[in-house]
Amino acid sequence: MSDNRVDPLLPSELERVIFQFAAYTEPISIPSLMLVAWRVKEWVAPLLYRVVLFARVPSALKGVHCYPHKDNSTFFRALSQKPSISKTIRHLCINDDVDLIISDCSSLEDLWGSAGASDADSLSSCPLKRLYCSLEPLFQYKGIDFQHPLFSRLTHLEIFDRGVEDDLTSWAGLASIPHLMHLAFNEEDLFPIVPDLLRLCTQLRVLVHLNAAATSWPEVSEGLKRELRFVGMRCGEYIKDWHMGALTGEDYWSRAEVFIAQRRSGSVDPLQWYIEEDASEQLL
Structure with a gap:
């Protein structure tokens, strides 16, 4: 030095x-x-440690654009030697086997992955703006409280929950999240209530249906096709896409917004509600 x-x-x-x-x-x-x-x-x-990634990292992530922290022992050794590191974390991707004390991440704004080791109360101590996870485990499967402080700052939410019910009463609470503008889900079971969610969630700018592996798209009503805020997308490289978004701001959310703008301008057929290609597979 x-x-x-x-x-x-x-x-x-x-x-x-x-x-x-x-x-x-x-x-x-x-x-x-x-x-x-x-x-x-x-x-x-x-x-x-602004972006911390604990996951099975695709080989493409080892390029010049990223610095994944996938060695748990090295990270926790650094954390024990200098606890203030946790306060510098803004973006965090974790797996079930990572026992990270999230409550110490006082600057955490973006959390992706299974939050099985945490609950809604512990996460609410973080100024989360983006959350990608299963919600039901955070509330011990007793019903999701959308007025919980966990949601108070959220602008982006992706729902991982499997076997979700197409019962509007279970999800209408999404409309009570004060700053939610971007919403995504994976399960086609939610399709029947998408028009109602778009009607109730007046602040939503984007509602994305992520379709990772299917070779075809489901039929949707003419009314839903005309709803420009609703976008179908393929995203086979979730971790890669999240990580690139954390580093550069370019992710499936930004691609959906561009697509919506193209539909509004007429450069893309307004009734074309889904994006054919999977841009996440082309990420560096």
């Missing part, structure tokens, strides 16, 4: 902006940037 006694050629604030921009755009370069100088390490070290 270089000697800090050497006077920098640029003003400190400008230098900081440059190094932090490099860290944001190429997260895998952060360990190397930390070796430049002590001051640079102080600037970019918190960004090292």
